[in-house]
Amino acid sequence: MASASSPRSPCSILVALLCAIAVSSAAAAAAAGGGGSARGPIATNGKNYTKVCDAARFASLGLDMSAFRYCDASLAYGERVRDLVGRLTLEEKVGNLGDRSKGAARVGLPSYLWWGEALHGVSDVGPYGTWFGDAVPGATSFPLVITSAASFNETLWRAVGGAVSTEVRAMYNLGHAELTYWSPNINVVRDPRWGRASETPGEDPFVVGRYAVNFVRGMQDIAGDDAENNKQDPFTRRIKVSSCCKHFTAYDVDKWLNADRYTFDARVEERDMIETFERPFEMCVRDGDASCVMCSYNRVNGVPACADHRLLTATVRDSWQLHGYVVSDCDSVRVMVKYAKWLNLTGAEATAAAMKAGLDLDCGMYWEGVSDFFTAYGVDAVRQGKLAEADVDNALANNYLTLMRLGFFDGSPEFEGLGAGDVCSDAHKELAADAARQGMVLLKNQDGRLPLDIDKVRSVALVGLLQHINATDVMLGDYRGQPCRVVTPYDGVRKMVSATNMHACDSGACYTAARSGTVDATIVIAGLNMSVERESIDRVDLFLPWNQTGWISAVAAASADPIILVIMSAGGVDISFAQNNPKIGAIVWAGYPGEEGGTAIADVLFGKYNPGGRLPLTWFKNNYINQIPMTSMALRPDAKQGYPGRTYKFYGGPDVLYPFGHGLSYTTFTYTSGTTAATVAIKVSDWQHCKALTYKPGAPSPPPACPAVNVASHRCDEAVSFTVAVANTGGVAGDHVVAVYTSPPPEVDDAPLKQLVAFRRVFVPAGASVDVPFALNVCKALGIVEETAYTVVPSGVSTVIVGGDTAPSLSFPVKIEFAL
Numbered sequence: 001m002a003s004a005s006s007p008r009s010p011c012s013i014l015v016a017l018l019c020a021i022a023v024s025s026a027a028a029a030a031a032a033g034g035g036g037s038a039r040g041p042i043a044t045n046g047k048n049y050t051k052v053c054d055a056a057r058f059a060s061l062g063l064d065m066s067a068f069r070y071c072d073a074s075l076a077y078g079e080r081v082r083d084l085v086g087r088l089t090l091e092e093k094v095g096n097l098g099d100r101s102k103g104a105a106r107v108g109l110p111s112y113l114w115w116g117e118a119l120h121g122v123s124d125v126g127p128y129g130t131w132f133g134d135a136v137p138g139a140t141s142f143p144l145v146i147t148s149a150a151s152f153n154e155t156l157w158r159a160v161g162g163a164v165s166t167e168v169r170a171m172y173n174l175g176h177a178e179l180t181y182w183s184p185n186i187n188v189v190r191d192p193r194w195g196r197a198s199e200t201p202g203e204d205p206f207v208v209g210r211y212a213v214n215f216v217r218g219m220q221d222i223a224g225d226d227a228e229n230n231k232q233d234p235f236t237r238r239i240k241v242s243s244c245c246k247h248f249t250a251y252d253v254d255k256w257l258n259a260d261r262y263t264f265d266a267r268v269e270e271r272d273m274i275e276t277f278e279r280p281f282e283m284c285v286r287d288g289d290a291s292c293v294m295c296s297y298n299r300v301n302g303v304p305a306c307a308d309h310r311l312l313t314a315t316v317r318d319s320w321q322l323h324g325y326v327v328s329d330c331d332s333v334r335v336m337v338k339y340a341k342w343l344n345l346t347g348a349e350a351t352a353a354a355m356k357a358g359l360d361l362d363c364g365m366y367w368e369g370v371s372d373f374f375t376a377y378g379v380d381a382v383r384q385g386k387l388a389e390a391d392v393d394n395a396l397a398n399n400y401l402t403l404m405r406l407g408f409f410d411g412s413p414e415f416e417g418l419g420a421g422d423v424c425s426d427a428h429k430e431l432a433a434d435a436a437r438q439g440m441v442l443l444k445n446q447d448g449r450l451p452l453d454i455d456k457v458r459s460v461a462l463v464g465l466l467q468h469i470n471a472t473d474v475m476l477g478d479y480r481g482q483p484c485r486v487v488t489p490y491d492g493v494r495k496m497v498s499a500t501n502m503h504a505c506d507s508g509a510c511y512t513a514a515r516s517g518t519v520d521a522t523i524v525i526a527g528l529n530m531s532v533e534r535e536s537i538d539r540v541d542l543f544l545p546w547n548q549t550g551w552i553s554a555v556a557a558a559s560a561d562p563i564i565l566v567i568m569s570a571g572g573v574d575i576s577f578a579q580n581n582p583k584i585g586a587i588v589w590a591g592y593p594g595e596e597g598g599t600a601i602a603d604v605l606f607g608k609y610n611p612g613g614r615l616p617l618t619w620f621k622n623n624y625i626n627q628i629p630m631t632s633m634a635l636r637p638d639a640k641q642g643y644p645g646r647t648y649k650f651y652g653g654p655d656v657l658y659p660f661g662h663g664l665s666y667t668t669f670t671y672t673s674g675t676t677a678a679t680v681a682i683k684v685s686d687w688q689h690c691k692a693l694t695y696k697p698g699a700p701s702p703p704p705a706c707p708a709v710n711v712a713s714h715r716c717d718e719a720v721s722f723t724v725a726v727a728n729t730g731g732v733a734g735d736h737v738v739a740v741y742t743s744p745p746p747e748v749d750d751a752p753l754k755q756l757v758a759f760r761r762v763f764v765p766a767g768a769s770v771d772v773p774f775a776l777n778v779c780k781a782l783g784i785v786e787e788t789a790y791t792v793v794p795s796g797v798s799t800v801i802v803g804g805d806t807a808p809s810l811s812f813p814v815k816i817e818f819a820l
Ligand SMILES: *[C@@H]1O[C@H](CO)[C@@H](O)[C@H](O)[C@H]1NC(C)=O
Pocket: 035, 036, 037, 038, 048, 049, 056, 057, 060
């Protein structure tokens, strides 16, 4: 946590647990004000009620519930929230603006611990709103998000969100959890060094956005009242568990050389904001109807993200229509004052600036005697005339409306039957195993080295660092809770082969193992861990650390048969040494596969499951990072600085080891499509203005009469529809991800090389063929963000490309003509 630029960093989420322990007595004191909360030895929420509006609970506080309109379920949520907020004194209001909301026993309002994490399963990171022990010793630990993302299966993402929220509800009923969770993390992996790749769905804004929509809807939606079908006021749509899109925005430098997220000022062009940084958030809010957005520590073009009215209010709340609350990353307001020293604001001024910008809830770390800044300075800010009390009311209304929607006040009958048996159920453990299987990516499979034949392979050497072979820890990654159990690669392989010899390289045993040469197969498990890539730790290079390259090569050289290499990591690893080494026959990327990871790895290695995962980020060679500093935010190449472009959309150079979307199978697929070309004729209305585009030198001139049409002024009802028949021409059944890209007209300058616009994972039995239909909306799929940040549809010949990152592929031109 110590950092060069911050003399004393606040507790970050990274060390939240330690911080929480340090402040648990304070949290307990705060919570005690809430009334009705039983407290254990630590400051857990430990509730003895499942709804606020419970006459017995009010009676125990000496109150008559019927006198409180906010408990009248016949009234609209908005009216009830106004009643509640109106009853509070300024001091009481301010006491409820922080993540450890104090409640107000005087009016029956209990305390509430807002901070919850459920990135890949229910986690106990945070100040004990969610906790494990006695009745609930653990919760299902799904694969890290980067691994689930590799499945490219939207149904899976939603199912995981659904299982996590069921476990939350069960734990809530047992007094082990609250209802608000600050997941998912949907910042794009703009740079391969970013330490938090494990938490995210990768580098493509569209994939990240689709992950967000599905996870959020899995977490939040209640059948019959879901985001799609809800016809009533979305502010009153009931939700199962509140989910939060974070960290808004342009946050993806943690700690790289002297750059540090607390002081980093991301310099971002408007085009990149629209096209890359805001896009997943826009999808998360508009299409997922997420009930929360978290702003990030960093500044964006000089202004702290958590004090930027344009971002928080104009964009998220007004334009995208957030039906929920905006929370700070934990300690963003303090960070503005103490580390960024933004405008030399005082605590009261920063509190006023952030709340007026649209921040509703301040997550704070309890540091130097101050909890969160809103709670500490809110009264001063109002008394000094820097903040209107109505701004405080507005923030509280957003927060309590979210709790209303969660049934915090009225209960949620459909979930009240859930209990301990619904946490770590067999079905959830199986879903975790399936998610890990679906996320496994076969990077290399020379001469069909995999799968291993379970009838012939009777002895196996498992070689690697103990932390990877017996991965009781590494597979669980960050923001874990207590897993139900952990099935390590050793456990998984041992179930397949009775003679499994473990050779832990930590003690040098791997060399002797390799030389003994008496096994039927050698499996090396290698990779990274959270000392190399984690929140607050960006990578310094892309190589395998701890001399693994050296001994893997030695083991491969000494082995009779080509070895099998399994890599555990989130970010890409430069394993150039293995890519073309014939003694390394197969490479599987296992990501960080969660508590059931060992089962999934063994199922893939022994052919019980045919892998179908795809890389959700480009695996670069290390030379790439020598060409661009992590702090450069631009996505497009910069000829002046000599910077290459970023991500598959803008990098076309030689330093790619495995491309975004790469992933092999144990079978072979072919594509056929009846569509070989398409033309879209678009009538431009009188009131529409055509937009200019910049063209590459040598492009045909003069430019088209109507170069492009602004999507914002177009109905966007044209579509390009086609069907791809995916035939499994090999001998085994398998899943296949059909990825559809578009490539803009080649003469348009500074456009993406290609962009993913649709994907579908399908199961195809051996010898069978499955038709996969697509209908690409012209604005969404063929639109580009031009230089001045309009999203436009360009005229000319775009190309639809199906597949291509791994065989097979097909493509066809789409001619777009505008009739004036
Ligand atoms: C809940 O616990 C508190 C504190 O132990 C107690 O005073 C109160 O009576 C209990 N309320 C109910 C409804 O059981």
